[in-house]
Amino acid sequence: MRAIQVKQVQNAVCTMVQKINYQYPSDIYACLQAAADKETTPIGKETLRILLENSRLAAEKHIPICQDTGMVIVFLRVGQDVHFEGGSIREAIQQGVRDGYEQGYLRKSVVSDPLFDRINTKDNTPAVIYMDIVDGDQVEIELSSKGFGSENMSVLKMLKPAQGLTGVKEAVLEAVKNAGPNACPPMVIGVGIGGTFDYAAVLAKKATVRPVNEPNPDPRYAQLEQELLNEMNALHIGPQGLKGDITAFHVNVEQYPTHIAGLPVAVNISCHITRHAREVL
Ligand code: SF4
Structure with missing residues (x-):
């Protein structure tokens, strides 16, 4: 049995939430740089330069x-x-x-x-x-x-099995179309497929924090991602919804x-920052 002080978790959480708010995760920053090179429209290029x-x-x-x-x-x-x-480990996370x-x-x-009530807790707790x-x-x-500009555009659908791959693709693309500029594109799209009503949403959330340079290990799902x-x-919603590639x-x-x-199919939309971090103790 290995003993870990809850304070170690608390301190790690405290550091991580600050870092992800000041600095892009390295995988997302690489996407931003690559997008700035690849974008061909003047408005899209300028928007990415500003980002x-x-x-x-x-x-x-x-x-x-971001504010x-x-x-x-x-x-x-x-x-x-x-x-x-x-x-308590839960209280340590909230304190962090x-x-x-x-x-x-x-x-x-x-x-x-x-x-x-909708009264601000004034310390950003509780975390989920x-x-x-x-x-x-x-x-x-x-x-x-998670910023709520993008969170608010996320959706969950209970498809029929016969709707299959086509139904899944339609559900994801419809969510992205409806999100338009509101989700602060370029977006990272987390898709959860399967499980139950609730678990599909958790899968989609997990998908948004998975580094973008780690494709799905199943080649069929990796191809679907692509x-x-x-x-x-x-x-062509483009960077910040101003049209572009x-x-x-x-x-x-x-x-x-x-x-x-x-x-079940859940689409959790995340914005161009997609703040995420991972640490192992
Ligand atoms: S960029 Fe992200 S965090 Fe900022 S307003 Fe848009 S969705 Fe929210």
Whole structure:
């Protein structure tokens, strides 16, 4: 049994939420640079140049890339041979978010009750936390801070199995078309296929935090990712929705077995920042 102090997780979360708000993840930054080279329209090229300049200033001056500093989502994978010491792991994660948003002067965007009160909690908590028990004696923290310009454009559909591949593609492309400029393109599209109504959405969220240079290990799904990317770029929504070649940086698909009677598909749309980070303790 390996002992890990919850304070280590707290400190890691505190550092990660600040870093992802000041600096693009390296995979997304590479997409941004490549897009600036590839884009052929003058308006698209200029928009990407401004995003690159914005990124440089944010990193240099230690200011957020965007005013919307997001709601934090944490995927914690805990090795079954780990024993946490020093308090509650859930509370440590929330404290890490609290500390990070406070120390980093990041905008607090979370409200206490979604419908009636809508009072700002003033520390950006609570984060949404998913915990999995896995093999081993390590703890993997994967997190993102999701802006709601793109989150609001995400959709979930319960397709019939007969709708198959065509139905899945139509659902994803329709979501991207409807998102248009509202999701702050170029987007990263997370697609969850299978599982249940709820689990498809979790898969789509997981897909948005998977680095874009790690294609789906199943070649059929990797091909689907590529085909969807080509088809959404053919929509010419373009950088920031001002028309152009690059509508999306990447499509990540995650799949899971499902029921004989169903084909759930969730599309979680993420923006040109797609703040995500991974750390292993
Ligand atoms: S969706 Fe992304 S780029 Fe758009 S406002 Fe939110 S955080 Fe900023």
